[in-house]
Amino acid sequence: MTGWRVGWAILPEPLVRPVELLLGNLNICAPALAQVAAVAALGPEAREELQGHVRRYAVNRSLVLDRLPRLGMQTWAPADGAFYAYADIAHLTTDSLTWCQEVLAGTGVAVTPGVDFAPHRPGTDSPLDGSRWFRISFAGSTADCDEAMTRLEDFVRAH
Numbered sequence: 001m002t003g004w005r006v007g008w009a010i011l012p013e014p015l016v017r018p019v020e021l022l023l024g025n026l027n028i029c030a031p032a033l034a035q036v037a038a039v040a041a042l043g044p045e046a047r048e049e050l051q052g053h054v055r056r057y058a059v060n061r062s063l064v065l066d067r068l069p070r071l072g073m074q075t076w077a078p079a080d081g082a083f084y085a086y087a088d089i090a091h092l093t094t095d096s097l098t099w100c101q102e103v104l105a106g107t108g109v110a111v112t113p114g115v116d117f118a119p120h121r122p123g124t125d126s127p128l129d130g131s132r133w134f135r136i137s138f139a140g141s142t143a144d145c146d147e148a149m150t151r152l153e154d155f156v157r158a159h
Contacts, residue, residue, distance in 0.1 A: 057083050060138035060145045067149045071156045075127075083139040086114070090132040092156065100134055102159075107151040111136045 011019055040046065064085050068076060076087035093099040096113035104110050114133025121129045136152075138145050 064138045109148045
């Protein structure tokens with residue numbers, strides 16, 4: 001329920017109170033409509049729909065991770081926290097922003113450059129340099145994930 005100010009945070013104990021104080025200054029409370037919607041979204045009637053998404057994400061996660069090696073990608077962050085794969089593309093580029101723009105223009109597949117998540121470290125060969133990584137979502141339909149990976153494979157092969 002992004003943007004509805006309904007959610008939770010898991011924090012180390014020493015950060016709980018500082019974050020509570022910060023949030024108190026950022027918002028007073030979630031709107032009443034959002035609170036009612038959250039109860040419905042997390043209720044038993046919604047459980048099967050939510051489980052269906054979880055099952056689809058698992059299938060799509062396997063599809064994407066199984067096909068990353070076809071793109072020459074051998075290193076990626078564990079894809080166990082959300083519905084994204086974050087992979088090293090240093091064998092393809094040292095400019096993830098430009099590479100992602102070229103992928104979008106050439107394939108219609110939107111991927112996110114690693115520099116959005118980790119800074120570029122000029123003058124270093126750090127494996128954590130965001131200019132060497134990209135992120136792809138596997139939250140869509142399985143057919144869309146399959147098509148996106150096929151387009152990425154064709155793009156990498158052609159370049």
